[in-house]
Amino acid sequence: MPLDIPRLRQDFPILNREVRPGVPLAYLDSTATAQKPLAVINAMDEFYRRFNANIHRGVHTLAEESTAMYEAARAKVARFINAPSAEQIIFTRNTTEAINLVAYTWARVNLKKGDLVVLTEMEHHSNLVPWHMLSAERGVNLEFVPVMDDGLLDLDIYRALLARTPKLVAFTAMSNVLGTINPVAEIIRLAHEAGAATLVDGAQSVPHLPVDVQALDVDFLAFSAHKMLGPTGIGALYGKRPLLEAMPPFLGGGDMIKTVHLRNFVPNDVPHKFEAGTPAIAEAVGFGAAVDYLETIGMDAVASHEQEIIAYALERLEEIPGVKVFGPPADKKGGVAAFTLDGIHPHDVAQILDGSGIAVRAGHHCAQPLHEKFGIPATTRASFYLYSLREEVDKLVKGIYEVKKIFG
Amino acid sequence: MPLDIPRLRQDFPILNREVRPGVPLAYLDSTATAQKPLAVINAMDEFYRRFNANIHRGVHTLAEESTAMYEAARAKVARFINAPSAEQIIFTRNTTEAINLVAYTWARVNLKKGDLVVLTEMEHHSNLVPWHMLSAERGVNLEFVPVMDDGLLDLDIYRALLARTPKLVAFTAMSNVLGTINPVAEIIRLAHEAGAATLVDGAQSVPHLPVDVQALDVDFLAFSAHKMLGPTGIGALYGKRPLLEAMPPFLGGGDMIKTVHLRNFVPNDVPHKFEAGTPAIAEAVGFGAAVDYLETIGMDAVASHEQEIIAYALERLEEIPGVKVFGPPADKKGGVAAFTLDGIHPHDVAQILDGSGIAVRAGHHCAQPLHEKFGIPATTRASFYLYSLREEVDKLVKGIYEVKKIFG
Amino acid sequence: MEDLYREIIIDHYKNPQYRGRLDPHDIHFEDDNPLCGDHIEITLRLDGDGKVADGRFDGKGCAISQASADLLIESIVSKPVEEVKQLTKQDILDLLGIDLGPVRLKCALLSLKVLKAGVYGLGEASDDLIE
């Protein structure tokens, strides 16, 4: 059953906003961050109005309620990606911190000079820079699975790289520029056959596609709440239990310890070992409300709505003279259309579209190497989510024609 | 002019809560986390309803508005502690992450095997464990300024430790157990004379006392929004500019870079260099609203209200047979009263008090070494803030008498 | 709630029936809860049929940790060791007759954790024993 989008949009207060008087918002920037339903906003509001207390060590009612709410949120997030247990969800600030956590702990124990980490050319800076830093510090080598002209990964070269027995393969499940949905299960299977561990950047896949960590057999999965209807300030790292248990702690402080003496400490059990200090408690509650909301809708329904929208968007965009959309055809990608418009800079495109209330992003979208690969400094990116309308695509197309007229 | 507490309490919805039907809340756990005024709750609510977008790279209206709100919050926090510039405020998750940031970046560049870091015996785990980790990894030595029986630091021994030319003196401005307000300016002055850098754990001082980083001449200051009326999920590190500029980045990813290529990157300017990935945007907005609220009240008024309450609390508590309050007399401490009750475990005390709606904390309050020093496993801690009432002290005292009766 | 401190808890805390140490013993284990310093030590003597002939606990800590240890030993004396191995969190809650938040649950379950680590002959007590 297709989603009733106009009804569902009523859940998102910001979608009724006018950018300027008389100019309604068409929000086509969900890949950067998603809008929030009332269920999420209200859950946090309610938390602060009724339950707020610090967690994990308190005996009083508020502390017990807060702790229970925080841990219930962990269980919801675990269930959402089918993690075997809630303890395998570590709350972080965002995808970026989750990847850095692995780089600072697992990688610094398990990788040494000369070891190989395989990445891809389509990675977001968040899955590049932590490895640059590790490489500079430890002499770890980095190699990159190339992106082909059609926006797909070159799996032949991937196989060739695996023959060099990398220790880790870290890659995005979905490109935030090309929209490419990578064959995650296959990439992981091949990596495991070659003896490599795997880290999946799920910043774009977890919000938009059904994700089952057990079916994927992934070792680490990183994602952000703010891209999946949840609040800013919280994200998660999933990890296989033996890996998490063997990892040294990351940040030191309250809650991540079992005991502390003046000169030493004993780390706490997983996941607390990795959550130092007062965590993002209200944000966890909001994150839990977001996955509840998504589960009620159903991730299959979300994905198929986005399939429909992106197919329509590509069809309409590609008929505009001078527009070039990057990435694979609709059936191989999520709801992301990054494009160039001949002779007109993406910043100008985005700013003129903003004049009609159309919110798109222009720039390198934190994937500068990918843009370098395609020989362009920037693209304009329109991206979609469960609340996106075909009429918003029409608005976008009309807006692009106006841009062309202005630059005539 | 004294604060009109009953009126001010109307700003805090949770303070009207009944813990159970007919049992109103007496929240005496603000040292763990503070309650939030409507101004803060509503600022975040409004952000999600009208402004939410990802920041720093967007051209569209929402992105520009969000960016402006996020950076305005940084400026407010800077002004609150009299930082010379907003760029010297790095948003972190909490105090703990702020201290770890210094330990992972500044300390790993500037400290080597055999170098000395001076801490104190009253530190919170957040200002111990990061240094334990550094010590284990790099062979840095740790020494501790002792806490005397009266809860004050032994400054003679501090001076003696300075003669061993430590590279860093890291200490709390206010103990979260004893309440001791340390002579921060003097400790810093002496450290600088000895050539040491200084890090102040301001988790308890920034919420409760006027703090001026320029007057203190402190090198690094760490604090958390959630303890000063703001949201969870955000805190801050202040640093002197030349130090921040010389420090390597901490986490790698989006936003903390100027340019990224496949195999290397150029870090961004301060403070962005230290803020990787999508930050806690709504939380920054809430943090800004919290400091606005505190400034409207005035930190001098906050501090003197707490002075009055703690003086009254100590007077009342000390007249109860079997109660022993730890720490210095009221005029040398903030609004924290940690105590033991002869023969009755703090957990039992706290739980029975909870039966009357009184929220106090029991345990080691993340200061286990300090409790070891005093030869006790745990204390019961009542703590106060700008919204605390004398009647709540009376309730506490009455509750303690009930505990004694039950254990009679 | 004061009813948490129903007479049964205060009573077993103030007048424990099984406080002490058996010597000789067949089973011995001790552990603590670092959060609050609670400490429990348990000694058991078995009879020839694999039953608990007698038991004692010693330790210090809050009323709930000490009372639940006393109630627990009381409940297992003359029970088969195999049955003791099956005891769960719920059994302790039933003995105490109260609902507990997560922090106090740790106090209440410390003695069960120690007991099970002992009867299983483990080197270390783990939270898995009481899940």
Place this chain on the structure above:
Amino acid sequence: MEDLYREIIIDHYKNPQYRGRLDPHDIHFEDDNPLCGDHIEITLRLDGDGKVADGRFDGKGCAISQASADLLIESIVSKPVEEVKQLTKQDILDLLGIDLGPVRLKCALLSLKVLKAGVYGLGEASDDLIE
């Protein structure tokens, strides 16, 4: 808003008066905005009185970056170099006649940053030049 793209900007973007490169020149500087790939190069010739005799810009990028460069050069020809050193962000905004968000401001100010780094003879352009 389309009015951001008032004729003046589109006009200076499409028909720049000062695009090119002076050879020989007395002052030369170039820099780019990594965020969007905008690039600006400026060459100036001075006269004997410390005035700007002539100037040109070259580069690529969005309409705002290129138009503001053209407008900027237009505004400084025959001005004393000491006056050029005093130019501020506001002067550029006045030339463009529009309000800009932080991202587009960087586009608009790139030419000023390049110009000031050039006239001050700096090795590197810094954002401090345009604050």
